[in-house]
Amino acid sequence: MLHIPTWKRALIWAVVAAGVLLALPNVFYSRVESHNDAARAIEQSGATPEREAALAGWPGFLPSGLVNLGLDLRGGAHLLAEVHVEDVYEDRMRGLWPDVRNALRAERDAVGPVRRVDGPAGELHVRLGNPEGMARAMEVVRDLARPIVSLTGVGASDIEVRGEGDLLIVTLSEAEQQATDRRTIQQSLEIIRRRVDEVGTREPTIQRQGDTRILIQVPGVGSAAELKALIGTTARLTFQPVVGRTDTAGAAPGAGNVLLPSLDEQGVFYIIEDRVVVSGEELTDAQPAFDQNGRPAVNFRFNPTGARKFGDYTAENIGNPFAIVLDGEVISAPVIQSHIPGGSGIITGRFSVEESTQLAVLLRAGALPAEMTFLEERTIGPELGQDSIEAGALACIVAFCAVLVFMALSYGLFGIFANIALLLNVAMMFGLLSMIGATLTLPGIAGIVLTIGMAVDANVLVFERIREEMRTARGPARAIELGYERALSAILDANVTTFLVAAILFTMGSGPVRGFAVTLALGIITSVFTAIYVTRLIMVTWFDRARPKTIEV
Structure with a gap:
């Protein structure tokens, strides 16, 4: 006879409720997004009345994860860069x-x-x-x-x-x-990703194209120029000995030296030894701060190796100037007053608060190993693909309504049970996408459309099997039980093979292909769960109350 233990019923409904709850923030997308941005800004820079108001726009006890919108849905910046290896x-x-x-x-x-x-x-x-x-x-x-x-x-x-x-x-x-080229491109990819992540941008696409090119697509960024300013700076920080200073731009620095301009003092040049005592690669942290005069600055800290080099040099060169060089310009050249053993210090200069914050971001992310030339840059608005977006949304709605009508007409009350499960299936799928922070693109919408069509396959197999069992089984309860038992192997075979295809697409593909694979794979998981457990639980609950002598499928 049909029987589902109480603990299992409670567990099934708990999983469904969790999925629906995780999907709920997507219904209030702009409000939740403002809440998340405000929470991040308060954590990094402190509270303001505007941020607190945005934070209060969504209850803190509710989930706040969202399905991120891809470049083709939300708009953003597109760059194609070539690395000068x-x-x-x-x-x-x-x-x-x-x-x-x-x-x-x-x-x-x-x-x-x-x-x-x-x-x-x-x-x-x-x-x-x-x-x-x-x-x-x-x-x-x-x-x-x-x-x-x-x-x-x-x-x-x-x-x-x-x-x-x-x-x-x-x-x-x-x-x-060849080995250096590979390392340089890989390091550039990682540093670009860290720089983009530092400013809180969601789900960028950063991938290698060809031998020396990198494709960067970042949804939600206001312009390509803004993105270019963030990642296009080499931000190579070095600490080097000072030989002297001059007002002559063309002065000969001498063998083993270089002539670098001062960032703060117009027309002033420093003669710097062409050797690096400590480099920015040995920094472990950099944070915006203020100096003793209340001017914006950047605090930094070296790793143990850099701290030892920095400490040894300052101990041996007390009274000598020491240049802090950023991208070929001397930020400052303070005189070493005493031994600095802690491996930490402060970079001062004529910074604004915004400039000191951006410099700290660049230093934390690390220096790009080589200069980049931007071959292509575009600012993309979501309206550029509006026709495709509307077509995708229309396809979702049409597919969803067609499946609901087909199931109701074909299987009557049981079809309505399957439709309820389908609604819960879509909600759970969006809940999983929100939980993992996935990015939804146009191919991802195609995966959702395909999932809607596939979601009822398992129910169709079960219902057709129940029809067959009704002709031979002893009563409707036994027919339902046998229908599920004998359809299970076919359901698992069909969905496991499709899941393997989705896994291969995710492993071998990139960008939009992965987006399609993610929505397809998650849709398979939720559709199997709702077909085997949710639809069956609804059916058993109805059967326990109605106790029909016969059933029409």
């Missing part, structure tokens, strides 16, 4: 020079005095005082080579060394260039 080659050669210089100085008797000379970008040119020692110099520099850390370059060295007359030329090997 060759910049990294030049940085590598610049960083290799001190090691090469020290190694060759140890062989001074064989190679003579050495000095670096200008050469093409990505190449290190060293002139030897004794050209006869070229073979020994090449051997010494090759000993500095390191094995490549990559699957395709196993066993290869990271540098190549050759001699031309009295010039020793060092370049990255081809295998190391």
Whole structure:
């Protein structure tokens, strides 16, 4: 006989109620979104009357998760950027020079005095005082080579060394260039993602295109220029020794030095040693603050390695100026007054509050490893795809109504039970999408339309099986029970195979394809649950009260 334990009935209705409750915020989308934005802003920057009013617009005890709208539904910014990976080659050669210089100085008797000379970008040119020692110099520099850390370059060295007359030329090997390109693009992707996440933007699409290009699509951003300003800045912070200062723009800085302009003082230039004591990559935190004079500033803190370098340098250079350089400009050049062992400090300058906040965001996210050129930038409004949006919404409504009418006409009261389950199924699907913070795009709407059509498949299988059992079974209760038992294997087979397809689409696809896969997979889960448990529970509850002698399916 039909029987569902009380605890199981309570559990089924609890799951349904949780799904509907999670989907509820989407009915009041703008109000809940304002509430969430206000809560985030209060946490980061403090409360204001406007933020508190927006926060009060939605009860705090209710769920506040929303289904995020994709770029094609909400509008936003679209950028296509090309990463200049060759910049990294030049940085590598610049960083290799001190090691090469020290190694060759140890062989001074064989190679003579050495000095670096200008050469093409990505190449290190060293002139030897004794050209006869070229073979020994090449051997010494090759000993500095390191094995490549990559699957395709196993066993290869990271540098190549050759001699031309009295010039020793060092370049990255081809295998190391390929490995460096991959690392640079991957690091750029991660840093862009962190910068976008720092400002609270929902569900951006950030992915690699081709060998050196990155596609960035961020829903909800006001303009492409705003997004470009956020992620296009390299934000490379370094701490370097100061040699001197001058008012002459074309002054010769001398060997091993560079001439950099001051950010605060117009017409002032600093002569800086071309070596980095501590870099922004060793920062662990940066927060907007105010200095002792009440001016906007940025507090920073180094990791243990950076703190040790910073502490050692300040201990050895008390009384000397120390330049804080951001993207090739000297923010400030304070004189070291005492040993700073804690690995923390403050960056001051002529910042506004907004500029200090943005600088802190950029420093926390890290520096882009190479400069980017934006090949394509667009600000997209949702009205650009309004026809598609309206067509998708219309398809959802038509499909939903057609299924409801078909089930009611085909199966009578049992069809109405299936329709109730279908309504709950859609609500639970949106509840799951809200819970995981998924992004809904036009392909995602297509997945919902497909789910609506598939949602009643399981009920159709059950109802047709019940019809067959009514001809042979002993009473309606036994027919319903056998109908569910014998239709279960077909229901599971059909939905498991479709779920596997959705999983493959999610794994192999990207962007909109993943959006379709997510809605399809979640729709399968909720439709199976509602067909096997919810529809059956409604049917059993009705049967317990009505006790019919026969049933019409």
